[in-house]
Amino acid sequence: MANPAAAIEHHGHTPTTTGLDHRKVAIWAFIGSECMLFASLISTYLIYKGRSVTGPFPHEVCSPPVCDHVMKPILNIPVTSVSTFVLLMSSLAMVLALAAVENADKPKHSLSEKILGSSKLWLFMTALLGTTFLGFQAFEFTSFVHEGLTIRTNLFGSSFFTLTGFHGAHVTAGVLWLVTLLAIDIRRGLKPKDAVIVDIAALYWHFVDVVWIAIFTLVYLIH
């Protein structure tokens, strides 16, 4: 059996009966509970889907007398596809940031090794891509309001803004978390012993990504 003091030194956490870091167990339990939250929001959206009595509608044209004037389908698939790609790439940047922290002590000789091994660069890229995604969401929400869809317009508006708004709030929290990690990295540098704190943030970030994978298909593509 390994010495517990050595475990603290090498793995950055106190010894436990399972040998697993409590913080990692906690974040997985939290992510499990978040699955329930988003399941309730997604099921609400799906139940109300197609039951709006007035437009605008997500995929269908709304014509008089249902609407005062002709309203085109409101969802903008090309823009959302780009924002989905941006969020997927942020997950890549996040996992590269974690790998960089885990391998921070290894010598880096070539330029590519230095780029791949820069945790500051990848944390910054993740936060930047997350912010870009939020920018796309702000653009989408603003254009919807200009076209006459608010959270009070119809069942689609209520369930859509609630679902994507909750997801956007999670992305915002994730960006703030990443900026905090970046500040720590700039201030004192993240070492392999800090990998678990980056790992926890990464798990949260990837979860936000997988939730969007489900939302993109269920809300935007299926009709």
Next chain:
Amino acid sequence: MAHDSAADHVTHSDHVAMGEVKEHPTWSTYWKVAVILTLITACEVWIYYIPSFVAGHLFVPTLLILSAAKFAIVVMFYMHLRYDHKLFRALFTGPLIIAMVTIVALLFLFGHLAIHAT
């Protein structure tokens, strides 16, 4: 009676030695996964713009399968669930299964899958 607390504890190294935890993938694996995710997303958007496919019965199942594949790839490779301890797998898949069953049950009760008495 003296209690040796060290004897009760298991370390990360022990889990690796017992094969319960594997080393994380390399940078090249992460890049390959990103390419696969991008291709699947492109495929999803592409089939959205094929009217004959959208009108067919395979449109929704295809999108659901592609989405599930992306979900599983991110969870397995980026969240390291394929490599980490089975307790983490249980903490995630347990609630995920409950969540999915809840969605399906609610759709049967109130949604488009509801069976209405005539």
